[in-house]
Amino acid sequence: AQSVTQPDIHITVSEGASLELRCNYSYGATPYLFWYVQSPGQGLQLLLKYFSGDTLVQGIKGFEAEFKRSQSSFNLRKPSVHWSDAAEYFCAVGALADDKIIFGKGTRLHILP
């Protein structure tokens, strides 16, 4: 079955510290992978995507993610977080032949001053 797992419901880091949000997927076809961010009461903003090619992808706001096929993972990283990064982060997977995107349950990021 197709699924996306974000094992961490909440993560708290100090401002200026590094961040890694985990994402594992189960998908039958070659996956297209996404990370979205959602601020409270808002829609989703695309941070980055992986379709093919270089497995380390750069996104907006200083985020990057690495696709590891052997581990079925697509973890999101940022070297130094800012207070404005506090939000809900969703990993998602889809396929070219299928318009549907499957979302993980999300990880809420809290930033300590």
Next chain:
Amino acid sequence: GAVVSQHPSWVICKSGTSVKIECRSLDFQATTMFWYRQFPKQSLMLMATSNEGSKATYEQGVEKDKFLINHASLTLSTLTVTSAHPEDSSFYICSARGPILDIQYFGAGTRLSVL
């Protein structure tokens, strides 16, 4: 970049009334739009896929007679919650498949509160 506008952002209605939510792609044509529902502190659940000029495809368990979707033009899809009840209270988000293949651009969402 591609912008999707969703209106209204917040609506309160009485039980039994119907509510229409609009989703517009402002600077691109979207042949496919999606409607999601998000419960508090939960992920997005796809309700239906809306294709311009054809009937929407609903996900299993979604009542098509309660959640009416119309995609009459390449820039507008509407979701009508008919005879709304308190259990329909939720955050509804639309997205449009953008000019770049397989990227969905999301609206800001509509918070529906049914009294």
